[in-house]
Amino acid sequence: MVSLFLFFGKKKKNLAQNPFYGEKNSLVVYMKCNKCGEVFRSHLRKGYDFLIDYDNPSVPYKIDKLYVGSKCPNKLHLTASFTASYKVISVSLDGGTFITREEYEQHHK
Numbered sequence: 001m002v003s004l005f006l007f008f009g010k011k012k013k014n015l016a017q018n019p020f021y022g023e024k025n026s027l028v029v030y031m032k033c034n035k036c037g038e039v040f041r042s043h044l045r046k047g048y049d050f051l052i053d054y055d056n057p058s059v060p061y062k063i064d065k066l067y068v069g070s071k072c073p074n075k076l077h078l079t080a081s082f083t084a085s086y087k088v089i090s091v092s093l094d095g096g097t098f099i100t101r102e103e104y105e106q107h108h109k
């Protein structure tokens with residue numbers, strides 16, 4: 001588990017394909033507001049924050065969330081779908097851009 005994480009950590013992350021970072025029982029995603037540049041971090045807890053699509057057993061997990069920052073009224077709309085083992089099948093973000101964990105942390109030094 002640890003070595004797997006280190007292995008992927010060394011690779012350049014393809015945010016368009018998979019912006020999520022696996023962390024214990026969550027997926028974590030980092031985003032930036034397209035209007036004002038405010039950065040967001042969202043912990044999506046497996047079993048709590050994922051919607052279940054019972055009609056689609058091969059891609060049962062969905063995310064549909066809105067984020068509003070404190071700096072401007074722009075909304076970020078995150079949608080994504082996952083397999084039963086939380087592999088990303090599709091992902092989109094309106095009003096914002098995915099950023100890496102490193103970019104997020106640079107804003108919070």
Ligand SMILES: [Zn+2]
Pocket residue numbers: 033034035036037038069071072073074
């Ligand atoms: Zn904003």
